[in-house]
Amino acid sequence: MTVAEKLLPEFDEEFASSRRFLALVPNDKLLWKPHEKSMELGRLAWHLADFPEWTVVTFTRDHYAMTAEEGDKAMFGWKGKSREDILARFDGDLPVARAAMAGASDAEMAHGWTMEWEGHTIIDDPREIVYRKWTISHMVHHRAQLGVYLRMLGVVIPGCYGPSADEMTPQPAVAA
8 A cells, every 4th residue: 555545544534624614614704813913714714725735736846936926825815705715726626636645656755845935945855744744734733723713703613533512412410
């Protein structure tokens, strides 16, 4: 079994969980943020929708040099978008991402991959590490942030690794 074949179940599970969270983003709260230093809900959701595209880039390039213009697009590209736009972006890129990852040989997984930001190398790792750290772990981190935002807005949260508190039935108190 190849490394890609071993990672496919995780890919399917984690991206499906992220999509469930994105589907809950309220259109009327896209500008909301829980703290002045926090991202707006729309920006966070748009960033979460980046991860299928990031997967494609990881498996179709050896090097990615991000420009200030691309950084601005990532930071501000969500403005004027709706939940439906966010989901369309995520859903449109996801099959391409899965195919790119699934088709990677073990040699391609071990191949070095780099990313530069404004001429500075910020990632220099084997592709498998880039995928696990900068796609899966990074996506899970932002999905958790989104879950906190949604919880603060009173949205019922789905479970990812078992039922969420919203899905649990209340347990009777145990007498002491």
